[in-house]
Amino acid sequence: MSLTVCTWNINSVRIRLPIVREVVERLKPDVLCLQETKCQDDKFPLNAIRDMGFEHIALNGQKGWHGVATFSRHPFVDIGRGEFCGKGDARHVSVTLGPEAGLGKPVTVHNFYVPAGGDVPDPELNPKFAHKLSFLDEVTAWPTLRADAADPDRHAVVVGDLNIAPLETDVWSHRQLLTVVSHTPVEVEKLGAFQASGPWVDVMRDMVPPAEKLFTWWSYRSPDPTVNDRGRRLDHVWASRSLAPRARAMTVLKEARSWQKPSDHVPVALTFG
């Protein structure tokens, strides 16, 4: 028995429905977590998702921007939606699957979309950056997440677009990105505190050694993002300590960045067995 969890910032679920199908055929996820769905719940293309084999769907969307969604082949025993910084943003949804999903115990999958943080890496000058830092502080202290990580009767996973590339090899140029939002020391420190609050294991980096470059995002502004490979690892899969040793395989579907009408992020799939 195994469980494959996939995370993908899709940058509009409606405009990219055709390649959702392609991603599902290639990665065969049991659980698919999307961010930046940009779709209110009552306009979500539920039937198309069900046709791909996901009978169980948990939404937390809003009009125009943000929004997360989690699809599953296995039923949910629980669904949760966190709200942070009192802004009413749709940036989190969690689902819990029973032991029959394949891991022997229930597993809770938290799907996050962390604020991007704007341009200027100074919380005094840039409210978006201040929001990003506050969001990280709140999720680090969130009792629900800490309880899930510590529960001996359950596995837990955190996935999503965390919008921070923590390691030097998570960006195309550590030196040049030190002052660019997504790789600044203050963000990396807060992401580290968030990770330590579980503690959560960065299973992508268990699968690909930290010495190797590993990216999940390439800017739309490059004419051909594959040419210079100026990417960043903004998307993450973390597992609770009981589950992390059971990571069996990972796929970063880099080729999806070159498909027609791509997202600027590519899907990441992790199989636990």
Added chain:
DNA sequence: ATGGCTGATGAAATCAGA
């Protein structure tokens, strides 16, 4: 050398992404 692009909204230009 990051921003030259992309998407949502709403019907043109602006905001946001990161």
